[in-house]
Amino acid sequence: xxxxxxxxxxxxxxxxxxxxxxxxxxxxxxxxxxxxxxxxxxxxxxxxxxxxxxxxxxxxxxxxxxxxxxxxxxxxxxxxxxxxxxxxxxxxxxxxxxxxxxxxxxxxxxxxxxx
Numbered sequence: 227x228x229x230x231x232x233x234x235x236x237x238x239x240x241x242x243x244x245x246x247x248x249x250x251x252x253x254x255x256x257x258x259x260x261x262x263x264x265x266x267x268x269x270x271x272x273x274x275x276x277x278x279x280x281x282x283x284x285x286x287x288x289x290x291x292x293x294x295x296x297x298x299x300x301x302x303x304x305x306x307x308x309x310x311x312x313x314x315x316x317x318x319x320x321x322x323x324x325x326x327x328x329x330x331x332x333x334x335x336x337x338x339x340x341x
Contacts, residue, residue, distance in 0.1 A: 237280070244324055246280040252328045254285030258300035264310050268317035275323025282323055284314075286330025293331035297338050302329065 237244040255270060257263035271282050288294040288301040302308060311327065318325040 242324060244280040245322055246278065248278060248280045250274050250279045250282045252283040252285055256285075258285070258287070259298060264313055268314045271314060271323075271325060272317035272321040275318045275321035275325075279323055282318060282325045284325065284327045286328045286332070288336070289329050289331055293333075293336050294338075295332045295336060297340060302327070 234246045237247050257267045294301055315325055
């Protein structure tokens with residue numbers, strides 16, 4: 227008998243079913259602001275899904291300019307910015323996993339003199 231008998235069983239959330247209960251917590255990989263970063267993120271997260279992670283939570287993405295961790299930092303305020311994330315989502319889904327974006331306002335750490 228397993229100590230965790232449900233860990234690798236699917237979990238129905240009502241709106242989606244996770245393939246298992248293994249979660250990769252939010253981890254900022256620092257690729258959102260670099261050239262080819264989204265393609266690299268797609269490969270990075272898809273590899274974790276292929277390895278058996280059922281739900282991946284991305285690093286924090288700011289909801290507006292004032293919430294960015296630095297000037298030019300990742301944000302999600304336009305359809306064009308959302309479109310950049312589609313290959314990441316598609317790669318994880320194709321690998322059998324699910325992915326959730328962490329929307330994160332960086333609070334007092336988001337202060338920038340030029341805002």
